[in-house]
């Protein structure tokens with residue numbers, strides 16, 4: 001510790017505090033490890049400068065050094081390592097950033113909003129224009145969004161003198177911090193708007209017209225840019241997301257652009273063939289059931305499903321045949337079925353024939 005700290009910093013013995021600080025900053029900037037990565041001699045110079053400044057910037061330790069030529073109490077090995085780094089980075093962050101910290105914009109972007117809109121399947125198929133009422137925050141009408149009571153203006157913060165940051169001494173180091181009084185803004189709103197209490201926003205209900213394209217599906221979101229909440233103190237608006245929910249339909253379920261519907265049919269209808277009335281979107285249509293159709297068979301009406309979203313064409317309407325067996329028979333029905341059964345005994349269908357074959361095999 002017999003090094004001459006004045007020599008290290010390149011200042012005279014009579015140098016003022018300001019001269020010492022200036023000299024130190026120049027050296028620190030020049031030899032900072034960030035600027036000289038991997039350069040051992042720069043690192044050494046950097047450490048020396050730190051050590052010299054630590055002593056010469058402290059009046060007691062400087063006096064001790066002047067008298068005895070040593071660093072005096074408080075200095076020693078390890079100094080400049082642990083515990084020192086964070087303060088150090090703090091001060092240098094400012095040097096290297098080139099601009100003072102703390103002067104942040106107080107404007108904040110408004111929140112994104114989500115609105116759930118329930119529509120019917122028919123509405124989803126046709127598309128529609130609808131009006132929705134959105135509760136959201138809007139720029140305050142009284143102050144125009146700046147949060148200042150009309151007739152007043154922002155005043156320079158007296159704590160930081162408008163700089164937005166304050167300097168705190170930690171021993172020999174001075175650290176810049178955002179001003180606690182103005183939160184780094186450099187200005188104070190001493191006359192906050194009475195209506196919005198200085199926030200610049202107020203609750204409002206807003207009516208919006210929404211265009212829903214034909215073919216939308218459940219769970220889709222429409223984004224309305226800039227229709228979310230207003231920003232704080234003049235910040236940009238957020239976005240509005242409209243989440244589409246499609247109500248359950250009495251007859252149809254949906255699979256993409258296809259619609260599915262169960263159609264109950266009688267044995268004679270599927271056996272003989274028939275034409276039945278089935279639902280389609282916005283009305284009904286005739287569905288031909290070919291003779292010999294099987295239970296659970298699906299018949300399609302091409303192009304009678306949902307429109308493809310932002311494309312030409314439609315999906316299909318699909319009808320599943322659900323066989324309904326009469327729970328009770330009239331005498332006439334029984335007679336007819338008895339006759340049918342008697343006539344059918346000699347010829348089985350392919351399912352029945354295969355089943356009988358397998359049973360025979362099993363029993364040997």
Ligand SMILES: [Zn+2]
Nearest residue numbers: 140143193196
């Ligand atoms: Zn206001």
Ligand SMILES: [Zn+2]
Nearest residue numbers: 157160179182
């Ligand atoms: Zn301030």
